[in-house]
Every structure is written in C-alpha cells, then in structure tokens.
Amino acid sequence: MKKNYFIVLIVVLVLVGGVIFFGQKKEQKLTSEEFLMDTFVSISTYGTDTDFLQQATKKAFQEMRRIAELTDRFSLSGTTAAKLSDVVRINENAGIKPVVIDEDVFEMLQAAQEYSQLTEGAFDVTIGPLLDLWGFGREKQKKPTVNELQRVLTLVDSEKLVLDQEKQCAFLSEQGMSLDLGAVAKGYAVERAAKVLAEEGVERALINAGGNIKVIGEKAKRQPWKIGIQDPRDSSALIGVLSLEDEAIATSGDYNRTIEIAGKRYHHLLSPQTGYPVGYNMSVTVVTHDAGQADLLSTALFLLEPQQALDLVAKLNDTEVVIITADKKILVSPGLQGKIELQARKEYSYDQN
Amino acid sequence: MTKTDQKLLLGLLIIGLLALAGHRFYFQSQTQSNQVIIKAKGEVVQTLTLRAGEPLQRLTIEGKKGQAIVETKGLKVRMLEAPCPDQICVQQGWIDSPRQTIICVPNEIVIYIDAEASLDGITG
Numbered sequence: 001m002k003k004n005y006f007i008v009l010i011v012v013l014v015l016v017g018g019v020i021f022f023g024q025k026k027e028q029k030l031t032s033e034e035f036l037m038d039t040f041v042s043i044s045t046y047g048t049d050t051d052f053l054q055q056a057t058k059k060a061f062q063e064m065r066r067i068a069e070l071t072d073r074f075s076l077s078g079t080t081a082a083k084l085s086d087v088v089r090i091n092e093n094a095g096i097k098p099v100v101i102d103e104d105v106f107e108m109l110q111a112a113q114e115y116s117q118l119t120e121g122a123f124d125v126t127i128g129p130l131l132d133l134w135g136f137g138r139e140k141q142k143k144p145t146v147n148e149l150q151r152v153l154t155l156v157d158s159e160k161l162v163l164d165q166e167k168q169c170a171f172l173s174e175q176g177m178s179l180d181l182g183a184v185a186k187g188y189a190v191e192r193a194a195k196v197l198a199e200e201g202v203e204r205a206l207i208n209a210g211g212n213i214k215v216i217g218e219k220a221k222r223q224p225w226k227i228g229i230q231d232p233r234d235s236s237a238l239i240g241v242l243s244l245e246d247e248a249i250a251t252s253g254d255y256n257r258t259i260e261i262a263g264k265r266y267h268h269l270l271s272p273q274t275g276y277p278v279g280y281n282m283s284v285t286v287v288t289h290d291a292g293q294a295d296l297l298s299t300a301l302f303l304l305e306p307q308q309a310l311d312l313v314a315k316l317n318d319t320e321v322v323i324i325t326a327d328k329k330i331l332v333s334p335g336l337q338g339k340i341e342l343q344a345r346k347e348y349s350y351d352q353n
Numbered sequence: 354m355t356k357t358d359q360k361l362l363l364g365l366l367i368i369g370l371l372a373l374a375g376h377r378f379y380f381q382s383q384t385q386s387n388q389v390i391i392k393a394k395g396e397v398v399q400t401l402t403l404r405a406g407e408p409l410q411r412l413t414i415e416g417k418k419g420q421a422i423v424e425t426k427g428l429k430v431r432m433l434e435a436p437c438p439d440q441i442c443v444q445q446g447w448i449d450s451p452r453q454t455i456i457c458v459p460n461e462i463v464i465y466i467d468a469e470a471s472l473d474g475i476t477g
Binding site (some may be wrong): 005039227231235236 | 448450473
C-alpha cells in the first residue's frame with residue numbers, strides 16, 4: 001500500500017514538474033536586419049508570440065524607411081519629382097522658394113536649429129556645401145583650397161534656414177545652400193521605430209542603427225541592456241560598458257566616415273567656422289531618452305571643446321556623456337558614474353571629476 | 354528517516370539531476386573557436402567555425418553589387434576583395450574577437466563573430 005502511494009507521488013511530481021518546465025511559453029528573441037540610411041539596422045524584440053513580434057518589427061522598419069525616404073540628400077537617378085525627398089526639394093529650391101514639408105522633417109530641422117544656437121554655431125545642419133566640397137559621400141575627394149573654403153563657408157549658416165511653423169515650410173534663403181541631415185535623421189528614425197514598437201505593445205526591444213541605439217524596457221527582469229562603447233583607436237576593444245533601460249545612446253567619432261586624400265585621413269565632422277575636421281575629441285557618446293536627441297547631440301558635442309561640451313550637458317535635462325578627448329582622457333558626466341564599467345586600455349586616462 | 358522518505362528523496366534528487374543536465378545541454382561550455390556568420394542581402398549565406406591554427410581559406414560571397422572574397426585564417430576573418438567604391442570593409446582588415454563586425458553597406462554583406470552575447474550592442 002505504501003509503495004503505491006509512493007509511485008503516485010512520483011508520478012504527480014513528474015507531471016507537475018513537466019507542466020512547469022514545458023507548459024510555459026518560451027521567451028523568444030526575434031532579430032531582423034536591413035540596410036537603411038547608409039547603415040546596418042537591426043531590431044531585436046523579445047516576447048512569447050513571435051508572429052506578433054514579427055508584425056511589430058515590420059511596422060517599425062516601415063516607419064524607418066519612411067523617414068529615410070524623407071531625408072535622403074541624394075535623390076536616386078530617375079526619381080520622379082513627386083518622389084523626391086523633402087531634403088532634396090528644400091535644397092533644390094534654395095534661394096528660390098519655401099517648400100512645404102512633412103512634420104517629421106520639420107521637427108528635425110527645428111531641433112537642429114535649436115542645437116545650432118546652443119552650440120553657438122558649432123553644429124550646423126546647413127553643412128551640405130562643405131561636405132560636397134570635400135567630397136564626402138561622393139566618388140571623388142579633394143582637399144579644398146583656402147579660397148574655395150571661404151566661398152563655401154558663407155553658404156553654411158543655420159540662420160539662413162527659415163522655418164515657418166504655421167505653413168510647415170522650410171526655406172534656405174541663399175542659392176547654393178544645402179541641408180545635410182546626416183547627424184539627425186538616423187537617430188530620429190530609431191526613435192520613431194521605438195515609438196511604433198511601443199505602440200504595438202512590445203515591452204522589450206533593442207534598435208541599433210549603426211551604433212545609434214535605443215532600448216525599450218529591460219532586457220529581462222532586473223537585467224539592464226549592456227551596451228559597449230567602442231575604443232576609437234582599436235575596433236576590437238571597448239572603452240567601457242553601460243547598463244541601460246528605456247534609454248538611447250549614440251556616438252560620434254573621428255574614425256567613422258573618413259576619406260583619404262594624399263595619404264592623410266580626414267573625418268566628416270567639419271567645423272562650420274574653419275571648414276576643417278574638428279580635432280578636440282576622438283569620440284563623444286551621449287545617453288538620453290530620445291534617440292534623435294542622442295544622435296544630434298553626439299555630433300554637436302563632438303564639435304565642442306571637452307569642457308564646453310560638459311558645461312552644455314550639465315544644463316540639459318536627462319542627458320549624460322562620455323567624451324574621449326584627443327589627448328586620450330576619458331571624461332564621464334556625473335550622472336553616468338556608477339552606470340558605466342570602464343575597461344579602457346592603459347593608454348587612456350580617466351579623470352574622475 | 355523511513356524507507357519511503359529515502360525513496361522520495363532519491364526521486365527528487367533524480368528530478369533535480371535531470372533538470373540540471375537539461376540546463377547544461379543549453380549552456381555548453383565554450384571552446385577555443387570563433388563562430389563566424391556571413392550574411393548577404395539579408396540572408397545568412399555561410400556559418401563557419403574557425404579554430405586556432407587552421408590554414409588560409411577563401412570564400413566567394415555574392416553581394417548586391419557583385420562578388421566579394423572573404424578570407425579566413427586561424428581564428429580571424431577579413432574581407433579580401435569587394436566591389437564597393439569606398440573599400441571601407443577591405444581596409445578594416447582582420448577581425449578575431451567575438452564582438453567585431455565587418456559591414457559592407459554598398460554590397461550588403463555583413464561578417465560577424467558570434468558570441469553568447471555578453472553585450473547587447475556597441476555604439477561607436
């Protein structure tokens with residue numbers, strides 16, 4: 001009799017155990033990737049229902065594609081007038097007439113103008129003619145002459161970008177001016193994609209557009225997402241690792257998008273004042289809630305001297321920064337201390353300020 | 354402790370061991386190798402396991418713009434030739450650590466060394 005009880009007990013235990021082990025729907029990770037906006041974009045979502053995750057991811061990519069099409073500066077050959085991006089239309093009508101644009105593009109331009117003022121002109125979204133002069137994004141590159149620079153720099157001026165909120169219009173007031181949203185659009189698109197995922201009900205996700213990253217929720221219960229900051233001089237090494245949840249992070253570095261002219265490398269983060277690549281910093285990483293702001297600010301702060309950048313960050317809400325200066329100092333804003341685990345190589349120095 | 358108790362304990366122990374074995378099955382210990390994944394036009398086209406000391410190996414990968422040649426040697430991998438205009442992927446040279454990637458945007462090829470992710474992403 002006792003033996004029977006024992007067998008029944010074992011059977012019950014195994015059954016209960018089995019239900020607990022296998023009955024639970026397994027948490028899945030779904031990753032989709034696409035080449036968009038001149039970069040590699042991946043979206044990873046977590047949940048139990050993969051069909052639902054797939055649908056949500058598809059919508060997020062659709063939204064990113066929409067932003068990409070609105071902001072692309074180079075129109076594809078054979079594009080019909082109706083399909084030209086807002087940025088191409090604004091540029092083509094520079095000095096001619098204002099152009100009605102999409103509200104997302106308007107929002108990006110407003111933000112860009114705001115940071116142009118905050119950085120006293122160091123950041124400028126009307127940098128197009130200068131990038132073209134150097135040949136960034138073009139087939140041929142060359143080092144501009146002083147005369148060429150002087151001529152082109154008069155065309156780089158955010159104050160000549162006129163925005164009309166009521167009519168949702170943008171106008172570059174001088175012929176030859178052009179916008180480049182390279183420092184704005186990717187982050188903005190990541191933020192829009194994150195909004196789409198959140199609206200669809202995705203609770204945990206990571207969107208990565210070439211280092212412009214937004215995380216939604218936590219990776220798992222009480223487990224934040226771990227994001228590494230690349231060493232600017234060694235792509236296999238890290239400066240440190242940040243633990244993030246519901247935040248965005250972006251980096252601008254002097255090692256990205258470079259061109260080589262006569263054996264010398266030049267990066268694309270150009271000064272609207274001098275026309276040359278800015279050399280105060282090797283990289284600037286920004287952590288904040290909005291991915292669009294993180295993208296824009298990482299470029300804007302890169303263009304400032306380190307102390308000036310830290311001072312500006314101190315004035316902004318919910319914004320933190322990691323700066324690797326040209327002389328290999330690592331500067332971390334106060335709000336990140338405790339959230340960052342530094343692991344930089346010996347040649348970098350960390351000054352706890 | 355009665356005999357029944359002993360049997361019960363033994364039963365629980367067996368269940369515990371089984372659960373543990375199952376767990377181990379999922380999290381196998383790492384060996385000295387690199388898992389390289391090559392994607393072209395959005396699809397995984399090659400998965401390679403690289404081991405230290407292995408000889409040079411070349412693969413032809415069909416990208417969006419044309420053929421690229423990927424080379425592996427020991428634990429490392431690089432883009433040897435690519436039909437892209439900027440040649441950023443070729444200039445990057447060898448990669449050999451689990452967090453590294455080679456991305457050729459014009460030709461839509463991604464080469465990366467997979468790792469049981471200790472990191473979820475890299476900004477840079």
